[in-house]
Amino acid sequence: MAEFSLADALADGPVVLAFYPGVFSRTCTQELCELRDWKADLADLDAPLYGVSADTPWSLLAFMDEHDIQYPLVSGFNNSVVADFGVRRAEGIMRGIANRAVFVVDPSGTVTYTWKATEPLTFPDTDAVEAAVAEAAAGE
Template structure:
């Protein structure tokens, strides 16, 4: 797993956005509904929060993504882009965004190296290839400034601490 001070990898991956989920009819998604996530490009707008999670529609991940949705709404003044990242396909991510009214994009690690590049990919067992639960803050220069990983299910990062780290990452 990457640590604080490490350069973030230059990654691109398919992305499901709230706009596409809202505009498309659920169950009828096409490749036209899928955007591209490019970390270097989104860093041009300020710090980035990447919240890695195993997969949509699981009990713990659904709770985590909804808590992140609610937390993000409370801290709208933070100058950071928030992205969820999992091994799910972009079409299942679009359906999840639609069903749970998420206001932030979800990045698909399906058939990409984004999860492995951040060092959070499960290497063995029946869920090999999915992401372990982890959060990274990346500053606009592409440096990882904060990391958190879960040791137990239903464990989430301290949002006050995360907010402090996001603010620090945005300060020149």
């Protein structure tokens, strides 16, 4: 396990951050596996994809092993990354977890694309994310 640094990740170009509520739930498993399969398309754009949740590092490692996830999953457990991007649930029984969202961050640290789920069982349009990554990379 290594500590995640957005600044370090941005040193090589734009990044994609995909926030999700939690591993091993039915919907998140579907989303993370779809992103795993989509990651091959994104590889041509040379932008790393990071999954981000409030899960513990150990549960993330177990999930990655079980579902052959080849991109990093970042733990927002006991740090502020979920809140920093404004996707931390503030109320209710599920408070503290991340809402489903995707951000493209350009090398300067500016968020150039945002998608936030407005209802359950919705996922980002990967074509729109790819276009945003290409645009962020072109602006380097």
